[in-house]
Amino acid sequence: MKRYQTYIDGKWTDAASGKVFETSDPYTGEPWALVPECDARDAELACNAAARAFESGPWPAMTATARGRLLRKMGDLIAKHAKHLAEIEVRDNGKLISEMYAQTQYLPEWYYYYGGLADKITGQTIPVDKPDHFCYTLKEPVGPCVFITPWNSPLMLVGWKLAPALAAGCTVVIKPSEFTSASLLEFMKLVVEEAGVPPGVINVVTGFGAVVGEPLVTHPKIAKVAFTGGTATGARVNELAARTFKKVSLELGGKSPNIMFDDCILDEAVNGAISGIFAATGQTCIAGSRLLVQESIHDKFVEKLVEVAASAKLGNPQLFETQVGPVTTPPQYQKILGYIDIAKGEGAKCVLGGGPATAAEGGGKYFVKPTIFTGVNNKMRIAQEEVFGPVLSVIKFKDEAEAIQIANDIAYGLGSGVWTQSVRRATMMAQKIKAGTVWVNTYRAVSFTMPFGGYKASGLGRENGAEAIEGYLQTKSVWINNAVGGGGNPFVMKTASNS
Numbered sequence: 404m405k406r407y408q409t410y411i412d413g414k415w416t417d418a419a420s421g422k423v424f425e426t427s428d429p430y431t432g433e434p435w436a437l438v439p440e441c442d443a444r445d446a447e448l449a450c451n452a453a454a455r456a457f458e459s460g461p462w463p464a465m466t467a468t469a470r471g472r473l474l475r476k477m478g479d480l481i482a483k484h485a486k487h488l489a490e491i492e493v494r495d496n497g498k499l500i501s502e503m504y505a506q507t508q509y510l511p512e513w514y515y516y517y518g519g520l521a522d523k524i525t526g527q528t529i530p531v532d533k534p535d536h537f538c539y540t541l542k543e544p545v546g547p548c549v550f551i552t553p554w555n556s557p558l559m560l561v562g563w564k565l566a567p568a569l570a571a572g573c574t575v576v577i578k579p580s581e582f583t584s585a586s587l588l589e590f591m592k593l594v595v596e597e598a599g600v601p602p603g604v605i606n607v608v609t610g611f612g613a614v615v616g617e618p619l620v621t622h623p624k625i626a627k628v629a630f631t632g633g634t635a636t637g638a639r640v641n642e643l644a645a646r647t648f649k650k651v652s653l654e655l656g657g658k659s660p661n662i663m664f665d666d667c668i669l670d671e672a673v674n675g676a677i678s679g680i681f682a683a684t685g686q687t688c689i690a691g692s693r694l695l696v697q698e699s700i701h702d703k704f705v706e707k708l709v710e711v712a713a714s715a716k717l718g719n720p721q722l723f724e725t726q727v728g729p730v731t732t733p734p735q736y737q738k739i740l741g742y743i744d745i746a747k748g749e750g751a752k753c754v755l756g757g758g759p760a761t762a763a764e765g766g767g768k769y770f771v772k773p774t775i776f777t778g779v780n781n782k783m784r785i786a787q788e789e790v791f792g793p794v795l796s797v798i799k800f801k802d803e804a805e806a807i808q809i810a811n812d813i814a815y816g817l818g819s820g821v822w823t824q825s826v827r828r829a830t831m832m833a834q835k836i837k838a839g840t841v842w843v844n845t846y847r848a849v850s851f852t853m854p855f856g857g858y859k860a861s862g863l864g865r866e867n868g869a870e871a872i873e874g875y876l877q878t879k880s881v882w883i884n885n886a887v888g889g890g891g892n893p894f895v896m897k898t899a900s901n902s
């Protein structure tokens with residue numbers, strides 16, 4: 404079995420405890436690698452390394468242009484190793500090779516984009532209302548950061564944070580999910596070490612959330628925490644980070660409405676509904692898990708939806724032809740089956756799936772059949788709570804007003820979809836829906852250029868796009884009095900008196 408080490412201050416190392424834990428292949432259920440079980444002692448070393456690298460040595464001395472060049476080199480190395488990194492991700496999280504390979508091939512763009520932005524970070528000269536003053540702002544990196552990430556898209560979600568943070572000049576400690584640590588450790592060897600990132604700039608501690616995550620979030624030398632994961636964990640991270648006034652960005656859960664109007668192009672909208680919920684076995688924060696269908700097309704839509712969903716080819720996620728793979732973790736598998744029981748108990752009608760998939764059906768360990776419930780009322784738990792699995796709730800609506808009311812009657816606000824041929828309807832819905840992203844006649848599209856994030860309980864701050872760099876910067880105001888001579892009452896500053 405492969406045995407990984409973690410990476411702190413430019414050195415490969417075992418956990419201080421000497422302990423390791425197993426990481427398993429969700430398709431076979433078999434452990435395939437051992438990962439260091441870090442604790443507070445490793446967190447301390449990693450945070451101190453990140454703080455040291457931020458204050459002294461080659462990193463703060465590097466020009467922004469050189470940082471940009473380094474980021475682009477990292478992008479080239481990711482491109483070179485995209486296939487290998489994707490295969491490791493699939494082995495650890497069971498998502499389809501077609502999706503993970505597409506992700507790792509696309510990932511270099513984040514490093515190129517933010518590499519290009521690194522030396523375009525500028526302050527402003529500001530015309531203040533005082534005579535004889537020259538005033539300007541500097542944009543400075545916030546400091547050493549901690550990233551805590553989930554298991555569903557490990558390297559992609561690290562990249563959304565790492566590329567803008569490095570462009571801004573920050574240093575980092577990353578704690579990947581305990582279920583999917585391997586791809587980040589491979590990335591540290593094949594990309595970070597190979598690119599020549601100076602020691603201490605990027606550190607990794609592997610292990611369990613409360614044991615190693617909390618010491619990172621509370622560490623006094625850390626300036627910012629960027630977290631992606633569940634909403635309850637995000638709330639805990641936010642509370643802990645607040646005690647030492649850290650900046651926080653949170654990318655949390657969702658229960659996104661995917662809204663089908665009667666003037667949609669039916670085949671395209673059905674495909675949009677399918678990929679919205681069954682891609683990645685429903686294990687995405689932006690899953691379109693509440694399908695709102697207009698009454699007048701409801702029956703026709705559901706009939707087509709069930710027909711297409713029923714044709715899904717379940718199987719080995721390492722094969723390019725597989726369409727639905729396993730659930731990533733045993734607790735997640737149990738949680739999904741639990742929600743299927745809850746939906747049945749609440750009186751929703753199961754029109755497809757509704758349980759584990761057997762080997763004969765292409766399933767195996769931790770497979771759940773694509774499941775569709777109709778007759779769902781937005782007050783039911785199956786409509787309000789994040790399942791994070793291949794379970795779709797279909798909710799009927801009468802008109803635009805009711806679609807808006809149902810779409811917004813939820814604690815979350817991450818993604819949303821609107822399927823219509825009417826420009827008026829599309830733009831009006833885009834304005835009224837309370838969510839960080841509205842997709843019209845498409846779903847799940849993301850780009851390094853477009854901001855991404857949540858309204859309400861789906862998060863704080865934005866990743867991607869030029870805006871994301873702001874999350875890793877702070878503004879310093881510089882006041883220069885260039886008047887000749889002083890005078891006046893020293894106890895009352897001339898310039899302060901009119902501030």
Ligand code: NAD
Nearest residue numbers: 552553554579580612613616617632633636654655656688
């Ligand atoms: P999770 O909240 O269980 O874990 C996320 C990370 O937090 C892991 O690394 C975990 O070890 C760590 N953690 C757990 N407890 C901690 C603690 N007390 N202190 C510090 N760290 C702690 O989430 P998960 O099950 O890995 O991922 C699924 C969730 O992530 C879903 O809710 C999903 O919607 C969300 N998600 C959101 C986005 C987004 O961009 N909004 C993207 C992907 C996933």
